[in-house]
Amino acid sequence: MAQMNLLQAINNALITAMRADNKVLVLGEDVGHFGGVFRATSHLQEEFGRERCFNTPLVEQGIIGFANGLAAQGCKPVAEIQFGDYIFPAFDQIINETAKFRYRSGGQFDCGGLTIRTPYGGGIAGGHYHSQSPEAFFAHIPGIKVVIPRNPYQAKGLLLSAIREPDPVIFFEPKRLYRAAVGDVPESDYELPLGHADIVQTGSDITLVAWGAQVEIIQEAAQRALGDGISCEVIDLQSILPWDIATVSTSVVKTGRLLINHEAPLTAGFAAEVAAEIQSQCFLSLEAPIMRVCGLDTPYPLVHEKEYMPDALKTYEAIIATMNY
Incomplete structure (x- = not known):
């Protein structure tokens, strides 16, 4: 190592x-x-x-x-x-x-x-x-x-x-x-499988999904939510084409709730595909609408970058709203 x-x-x-x-x-x-x-x-x-x-x-x-x-x-x-x-x-x-x-x-x-x-x-x-x-x-x-x-x-x-x-x-x-x-x-040669999500943290109340740098963001939001007694399952997709439908759907059947976070704009972002597929597969298990916490539908701003970002606070507030639905 x-x-x-x-x-x-x-x-x-x-x-x-x-x-x-x-x-x-x-x-x-x-x-x-x-x-x-x-x-x-x-x-x-x-x-x-x-x-x-x-x-x-x-x-x-x-x-x-x-x-x-x-x-x-x-x-x-x-x-x-x-x-x-x-x-x-x-x-x-x-x-x-x-x-x-x-x-x-x-x-x-x-x-x-x-x-x-x-x-x-x-x-x-x-x-x-x-x-x-x-x-x-x-x-x-x-x-x-x-x-x-x-x-x-x-x-x-x-x-x-x-x-x-x-x-x-x-x-x-x-x-x-x-x-x-x-x-x-590891300094040695190793491979990780493509198309497989990684369950970063197990939980029982809500599933949080992200990829790339946003995984750290949803982990921080999950830690905040833990202070309110909310147990979050955190999943890193790692690959979005193909994406690991089975891992996410199994988690949502368990938790009954799903929040997807990505940095790209909301409209037609990949969260929409995840939400549509999980709604189709897990409809009878869902306790609340699927939540998306994403970037804004604007060109990426310079001065207002912090306001644009789907940060941990926005994610935490969305977790609370989903749990209180």
Whole structure:
């Protein structure tokens, strides 16, 4: 074991994957000697050379187009999009090529070796072009997987699984945790399964669901609620495509209540999909309407970032309202 922050765990996962398989390549803007804007790819070019860790032009559509070609030819590219907000120019390549290549070729070709890494979310005073949470856009697309870690241990294990996954994966990294989240991480090679939720804390009165940095928020809200005698079950989805319906529904059948928290805007956020599916599966077990605590339906604000965030206090108040319904 070694103490790592989330950035170091990601860097360690990349080194581990590249040492184990010479088909693993890293590409993106400034990922070479500079190590990326957050330094997640530090020292990779020094160890593996320019052939396996190289800079690209500042063209996101080109980054993913090139990565698609590499993946289709048997390589395992890990493409970095510098900020999640900048993934939209590459939307066409991801949706119409990455996700559909296997389907349209009848299984003869695929981009299954492709992993797209990108930091997402707010909390760093980055304003509206450096703080968005676009995960729900990609959860709508068959053919890719969407994975979001919450801490260094999850980050390394999930990223290694994503790189070795036979389907393309978008790996969203909560950037406000890059240096804030620190924990014990095995220095050895290990994988965590994709598509499985993690029950962070068991409880009996209400189920709280989140992913990424918001898991810490619902844990804090659960601790506040405990002072009122409310026992919260806390679940980290970890993957939102596919998401672990069975774990969440089993929990809701037990508790009778569900609250979902995410940083993205409320309307058409992924909480809506979770709420719809759980309502369908657990309708007779629900004691109150499903609650969503999310970002606002506005562009991400700079000055009013704290007001925008679905923080622990908003979550706690929603827990109380649900329990008193």
